[in-house]
Amino acid sequence: MSNAAVPELVRRDAEVPAIDDRTWTAWTSLRRFAPHLLALVFPLNTLVFVLTGPHDHRFAFSFLLPIVGCVLLDAHGGEETRPPAARIPSLPFDALLGLLAALQLVNVFLAARMIQQTGTVVSLDTVLVAVVVGSSSAYSGIVVAHELIHRRQRAWRNLGRLLLATVLYEHFSVEHVRGHHVRVGTLEDPATARFGESFNRFYFRTVPAQFRSAWRLEAERLGDVNMPWYDPRTIRNRVLHGVAVELGIAAGLYAAFGPAALVAHVGQALWASRSLEVVNYFEHWGIVRRGRRVLPVHSWDSYSRFTYYALTGLSRHADHHAFASRPYEQLRVWQASPKLPTGYLAMFYLVLLRNRRFQKLMTAELLHRKLGPFASDANETAQA
Numbered sequence: 535m536s537n538a539a540v541p542e543l544v545r546r547d548a549e550v551p552a553i554d555d556r557t558w559t560a561w562t563s564l565r566r567f568a569p570h571l572l573a574l575v576f577p578l579n580t581l582v583f584v585l586t587g588p589h590d591h592r593f594a595f596s597f598l599l600p601i602v603g604c605v606l607l608d609a610h611g612g613e614e615t616r617p618p619a620a621r622i623p624s625l626p627f628d629a630l631l632g633l634l635a636a637l638q639l640v641n642v643f644l645a646a647r648m649i650q651q652t653g654t655v656v657s658l659d660t661v662l663v664a665v666v667v668g669s670s671s672a673y674s675g676i677v678v679a680h681e682l683i684h685r686r687q688r689a690w691r692n693l694g695r696l697l698l699a700t701v702l703y704e705h706f707s708v709e710h711v712r713g714h715h716v717r718v719g720t721l722e723d724p725a726t727a728r729f730g731e732s733f734n735r736f737y738f739r740t741v742p743a744q745f746r747s748a749w750r751l752e753a754e755r756l757g758d759v760n761m762p763w764y765d766p767r768t769i770r771n772r773v774l775h776g777v778a779v780e781l782g783i784a785a786g787l788y789a790a791f792g793p794a795a796l797v798a799h800v801g802q803a804l805w806a807s808r809s810l811e812v813v814n815y816f817e818h819w820g821i822v823r824r825g826r827r828v829l830p831v832h833s834w835d836s837y838s839r840f841t842y843y844a845l846t847g848l849s850r851h852a853d854h855h856a857f858a859s860r861p862y863e864q865l866r867v868w869q870a871s872p873k874l875p876t877g878y879l880a881m882f883y884l885v886l887l888r889n890r891r892f893q894k895l896m897t898a899e900l901l902h903r904k905l906g907p908f909a910s911d912a913n914e915t916a917q918a
Contacts, residue, residue: 575604579601589662605882642802667802671805683707705777713748725740737815820900830856835868872903
């Protein structure tokens with residue numbers, strides 16, 4: 535979709551263009567890249583956690599402090615709205631993705647090994663693995679996987695699928711790219727939260743619905759959306775492949791480290807996938823799309839500086855939906871998109887603990903911008 539094809543509704547308040555980089559230097563590139571190293575906070579905190587365990591209870595809770603600190607920094611760390619450079623080198627940004635992916639795989643393995651050393655299924659470390667490792671899996675695992683499954687290179691996409699398998703959510707690679715991106719903002723999209731829908735209602739609706747949708751998309755790709763599970767073609771179903779890899783990882787951890795490690799692995803996966811659905815919930819809450827084209831006004835953005843750098847550009851979600859293959863370091867700000875009241879990490883507090891307040895703030899923003907259920911006929915015509 536070119537800028538010329540964007541309706542007037544968006545062009546009036548359009549994306550911030552890339553800066554003129556004729557005077558761009560290596561030092562400037564380094565200065566732009568360096569803040570993205572914030573993405574290492576969660577996985578490195580987790581790496582220290584799994585390398586130093588089992589833990590005394592007086593020391594174990596200290597690994598929650600970086601998580602709490604990041605939430606506070608996200609809420610009060612200021613804004614980042616600067617555009618990217620048109621030709622900033624991609625190598626360091628891709629290398630960061632590779633490092634984050636490696637840390638995710640290492641942390642999952644080391645967490646299982648650490649839990650084996652506790653000698654019990656139920657322990658403080660088992661609970662903290664769910665929170666500490668699960669939080670890292672949500673960001674260095676799922677967020678990185680989200681970036682990779684949109685890449686054109688098969689190797690990157692397969693790495694993204696492997697990362698999703700470490701949190702038992704590999705079907706997301708099918709449903710998100712071929713389902714959500716096509717149907718976002720419509721009743722056919724299970725990952726779009728309805729106006730007035732609470733998180734708990736959304737969560738228990740979307741999790742099974744996304745899996746069923748991914749399975750149907752694969753069945754349709756194989757030639758028959760209604761094919762029974764025993765159809766020979768099912769063996770080529772990518773969702774089935776993902777489940778097999780997930781079971782293989784879980785079985786391998788069980789065989790190597792015992793039942794406690796398996797419990798901890800499932801716990802971190804559930805925490806990570808639930809975190810993903812919190813993000814899914816607020817990224818499109820209340821959005822209604824009646825036109826065929828997906829526009830930047832159909833996604834919520836955040837100006838949070840911390841979210842932008844620590845979550846590899848995820849906060850510029852409107853541009854991601856308008857240009858899904860655009861790498862994270864090239865994502866732009868769309869001023870026309872609805873804006874979240876805070877950064878992504880701080881949004882967890884609103885969504886999970888103050889959901890009525892969350893809905894009130896989001897409703898006010900939709901009303902202000904005449905979007906979602908408040909869109910006028912003129913707006914709907916412009917979006918079509």
